[in-house]
Amino acid sequence: MKIGIVFAMWxxxxxxxxxxxxxxxGEDSLRVKLEQLRWATxxxxxxxxxxxxxxxxxxxxxxxxxxxxxxNPDGDRVAVLELARALPxxxxxxxGLASAADSRxxxxxxxxxxxxxxxxxxxxxxxDADASVHLGQIGLLLRPWVDRxxxxxxxxxxxxxxxxxxxxxxxxxxxxxLRHMQRMIGRAIYARGIHDTQAAFKLYSRxxxxxxxxxxxxxxxxxxxxxxxxSLAEGAEPVQVxxxxxxxxxxSASIAQGPMTxxxxxxxxxxxxxxxxxxxxxxxxxLVLDEEVASAxxxxxxxxxxxxxxxxxxxxxxxxxxxxxxxEIREWIRSH
Numbered sequence: 218m219k220i221g222i223v224f225a226m227w228x229x230x231x232x233x234x235x236x237x238x239x240x241x242x243g244e245d246s247l248r249v250k251l252e253q254l255r256w257a258t259x260x261x262x263x264x265x266x267x268x269x270x271x272x273x274x275x276x277x278x279x280x281x282x283x284x285x286x287x288x289n290p291d292g293d294r295v296a297v298l299e300l301a302r303a304l305p306x307x308x309x310x311x312x313g314l315a316s317a318a319d320s321r322x323x324x325x326x327x328x329x330x331x332x333x334x335x336x337x338x339x340x341x342x343x344x345d346a347d348a349s350v351h352l353g354q355i356g357l358l359l360r361p362w363v364d365r366x367x368x369x370x371x372x373x374x375x376x377x378x379x380x381x382x383x384x385x386x387x388x389x390x391x392x393x394x395l396r397h398m399q400r401m402i403g404r405a406i407y408a409r410g411i412h413d414t415q416a417a418f419k420l421y422s423r424x425x426x427x428x429x430x431x432x433x434x435x436x437x438x439x440x441x442x443x444x445x446x447x448s449l450a451e452g453a454e455p456v457q458v459x460x461x462x463x464x465x466x467x468x469s470a471s472i473a474q475g476p477m478t479x480x481x482x483x484x485x486x487x488x489x490x491x492x493x494x495x496x497x498x499x500x501x502x503x504l505v506l507d508e509e510v511a512s513a514x515x516x517x518x519x520x521x522x523x524x525x526x527x528x529x530x531x532x533x534x535x536x537x538x539x540x541x542x543x544x545e546i547r548e549w550i551r552s553h
Contacts, residue, residue, distance in 0.1 A: 218363070221333025221341040222254065222352065223268045224417075225325035226278035229346040232468050233281050242467040244348040247282055251291045253352040263359070268333055269346070271299040272325035273317030278346075298332060300325050310430040321482060323440035327433060330426060341426055345417040347465035354460050358420040361456040368425035368453035369445070371411065372418030376459035383464040388476070389521035393535070395480055397527060398546060400536025402503050403487050405496035406445055407536055411455060414441050415483070418460055425453050434493045438479050439486020446494040477513040477520060484510070501543040509550045518553045 236243035271279035286295035301317040361367040400407045429447045491498040526541040
């Protein structure tokens with residue numbers, strides 16, 4: 218089998234380099250990924266290639282990745298791509314993207330996937346640029362695809378058998394409200410027990426990925442949900458697998474660009490995706506988001522406040538409109 222592994226780079230110049238006194242958050246991440254993949258596939262018939270895609274990084278991530286790859290024994294297994302050089306595109310999945318400045322991760326992931334498919338990949342895995350996911354775990358994704366013919370396999374950090382090391386407390390307590398809103402809008406996903414939509418450890422088979430890429434809905438951080446919905450529309454039922462994840466927050470692009478900017482993109486993109494795919498969702502909640510959240514600043518006002526109606530709510534209760542209705546959420550947003 219031939220596997221493509223894709224990740225996007227924006228502001229990854231520190232994590233690509235080793236940790237030093239001058240670079241305290243360095244992870245040597247590209248070299249580490251190559252070492253992990255070499256170890257995991259030793260003495261197997263798995264052929265792989267790593268696609269590192271610059272998403273318009275202002276700090277030269279692409280040039281840095283090329284230099285690192287050039288000095289590595291597996292450097293010929295690395296393709297360093299730049300989204301800016303692929304745009305504007307007159308046709309294909311990137312035709313709807315004006316420039317690299319308009320991409321928030323998805324444009325780079327799409328370019329990596331398109332290139333991997335053109336290189337003959339039978340399936341594509343995407344991950345993050347950091348070292349939060351040990352790629353020695355790729356067998357967890359490959360097994361359901363090989364043994365069960367799964368078109369899409371989703372890594373699940375919420376699974377009881379998963380290992381998750383993450384500082385959830387970095388968000389204000391109002392994050393519970395945003396999750397409640399998200400689950401009402403994304404009912405078609407969450408009703409299937411898919412709760413970790415954003416895990417950067419997923420596999421898509423060649424045929425399914427080709428269909429998804431015919432017409433992507435968004436080019437931002439919300440693409441994960443869009444692709445899951447597109448898979449469901451194609452009749453592919455996602456398989457979820459637990460895996461180990463150690464958060465790497467210090468240099469996170471979502472933190473650098475503003476956490477509520479990311480959350481706004483996730484919510485707005487989800488609305489666009491559920492409407493585009495015509496799946497069941499709470500349209501009243503979607504309208505509240507349309508009309509009451511004009512920018513990330515509106516989310517900033519409520520992220521540190523927990524509505525009394527959600528105090529003590531269990532994770533599995535979120536998304537139930539009887540817990541806090543769209544009308545009540547509208548009033549809460551307006552009052553803050």
